[in-house]
Amino acid sequence: xxxxxxxxxxxxxxxxxxxxxxxxxxxxxxxxxxxxxxxxxxxxxxxxxxxxxxxxxxxxxxxxxxxxxxxxxxxxxxxxxxxxxxxxxxxxxxxxxxxxxxxxxxxxxxxxxxxxxxxxxxxxxxxxxxxxxxxxxxxxxxxxxxxxxxxxxxxxxxxxxxxxxxxxxxxxxxxxxxxxxxxxxxxxxxxxxxxxxxxxxxxxxxxxxxxxxxxxxxxxxxxxxxxxxxxxxxxxxxxxxxxxxxxxxxxxxxxxxxxxxxxxxxxxxxxxxxxxxxxxxxxxxxxxxxxxxxxxxxxxxxxxxxxxxxxxxxxxxxxxxxxxxxxxxxxxxxxxxxxxxxxxxxxxxxxxxxxxxxxxxxxxxxxxxxxxxxxxxxxxxxxxxxxxxxxxxxxxxxxxxxxxxxxxxxxxxxxxxxxxxxxxxxxxx
Numbered sequence: 001x002x003x004x005x006x007x008x009x010x011x012x013x014x015x016x017x018x019x020x021x022x023x024x025x026x027x028x029x030x031x032x033x034x035x036x037x038x039x040x041x042x043x044x045x046x047x048x049x050x051x052x053x054x055x056x057x058x059x060x061x062x063x064x065x066x067x068x069x070x071x072x073x074x075x076x077x078x079x080x081x082x083x084x085x086x087x088x089x090x091x092x093x094x095x096x097x098x099x100x101x102x103x104x105x106x107x108x109x110x111x112x113x114x115x116x117x118x119x120x121x122x123x124x125x126x127x128x129x130x131x132x133x134x135x136x137x138x139x140x141x142x143x144x145x146x147x148x149x150x151x152x153x154x155x156x157x158x159x160x161x162x163x164x165x166x167x168x169x170x171x172x173x174x175x176x177x178x179x180x181x182x183x184x185x186x187x188x189x190x191x192x193x194x195x196x197x198x199x200x201x202x203x204x205x206x207x208x209x210x211x212x213x214x215x216x217x218x219x220x221x222x223x224x225x226x227x228x229x230x231x232x233x234x235x236x237x238x239x240x241x242x243x244x245x246x247x248x249x250x251x252x253x254x255x256x257x258x259x260x261x262x263x264x265x266x267x268x269x270x271x272x273x274x275x276x277x278x279x280x281x282x283x284x285x286x287x288x289x290x291x292x293x294x295x296x297x298x299x300x301x302x303x304x305x306x307x308x309x310x311x312x313x314x315x316x317x318x319x320x321x322x323x324x325x326x327x328x329x330x331x332x333x334x335x336x337x338x339x340x341x342x343x344x345x346x347x348x349x350x351x352x353x354x355x356x357x358x359x360x361x362x363x364x365x366x367x368x369x370x371x372x373x374x375x376x377x378x379x380x381x382x383x384x385x386x387x388x389x390x391x392x393x394x395x396x397x398x399x400x401x402x403x404x405x406x407x408x409x410x411x412x413x414x415x416x417x418x419x420x421x422x423x424x425x426x427x428x429x
Contacts, residue, residue, distance in 0.1 A: 027215065029058070029221045030060060030061045030220055030223070031057075031059045031063065031224075031225055032064075032224050033064055034065045034067075035064055035108075036068070037335075038072075039068055039070065039076050040071055041072075042234040042238050043071070046227055047083075050064075050225045051082060051088065054088040055086070055088050060088070060208055061088065061089050061201070062089070063197075064091065065093050065095050066094050066101055066109070068102065068105040069100065069102050069103065069105075069334075069335040070104045071103065071104045071105075072104070072283075073104070076104035083108070089113040089208060091112060091113065091114040091115075092114070095117075097119060098120055099118065100122045101121075101122075101123040102122070102126070105123070106169050110155045110161060112159070114204075115189075116187060116188065116189040116197055117178040117187050118191065119178050122176065122177050123175070124173065124174050125169065125173045125174075126169040126170045148170050152167065161185055161186060162186050198217040202215040237279065240284060241338060243277055243281050244328060244342075246274075246276050250271065250273035250275070251270070251295070252353070253269050254270040256357055285333045286328060286330070287329060290325070290326070290327040293327065296324070297317040297320035298317075301313070301317045301354045304355075314355060317351055321351060322343060325338055325343040379414045379415065379417065380392040380393065381394075381413070382412065382415060385408075385409040385410075388402055388403045388404070388406045388407070389401065392427070399424070399425045400424045402424055402426055403426070403427050404426070
């Protein structure tokens, strides 16, 4: 009996000790955020939101897991400013294995309080061609290079890193893999897992408000940052394929509206898509040549509808859509280019769809109509008039119209119906 009671007491003691240890709160919190893909205003928004959360909730570190081929120079500069002025220490970790910090990513690594790479990752290629887009003239090239050198030099010196190599990354597009980067003081640590990174960070210590903090991974609460709705929308809009499809959908909607006035819905949806598409294209490194070729394709289709050329302009529209899609984004940004397997089907489907819509609209408008077709109006609105014939609109349909003698009628003016003869409305003069 005594042994039974002793076992019960031991069990209660173990349970209470486990309960107390489980309720012991973590001493420190670290916020993690993934920046993956090209640097755009969406990533800038993501970094700003993550920093705000880290600063407002007293996190001891913001851990950025980075994998980027580069991106827009203005967004990179804004992100570097945010990092340099942050109240929370920032760790940039190029991970997982196979990841890279290229072009704009080099500046983000340089601006980190603690720069870390995983094995089998690379850093480099921050030349002005990659980061500014295009081959500038000699004078402009010097200005861009000097500006970037000034920025990277100041950041690398402040963080105690190898200034000479960071300059070479700009001047000669130099690249390093992780082990070389550590040996040359381009980064501070190599870590192949998050636990390994936290262990090394804890032993190294973090400087927070002048106080150095040491810790063990068990002392930490790791919180993953959840991007907000604004970031998700911006990230979606700034995807090159989404911007491309929105622009084409907008143009197609307006094409349908202008071909069939009064439909309303295609025009509203088309305008909305076109505005979103133009917003995205204005931010992304877009080529004016590509946009003009896409617009030219729509113009060819419109001309083909009104002045049949036995398919000649249809072929021209197809070619214009293809090359417009191919040249839509600046070739200096390879990670923004549209894949051929997207361009080909979109180009063919778009051309066939526009021709089909034009055929159906034309067939509807030009189909034989008689007085039994249901027109009860006494008046019709003139769309176009010249001499003794023109076009009028009734019930949302466009009809041919004639008068018994040449008259001068202004567009928008209402006239009386005399009779309907086949596909023609005769008006009273």
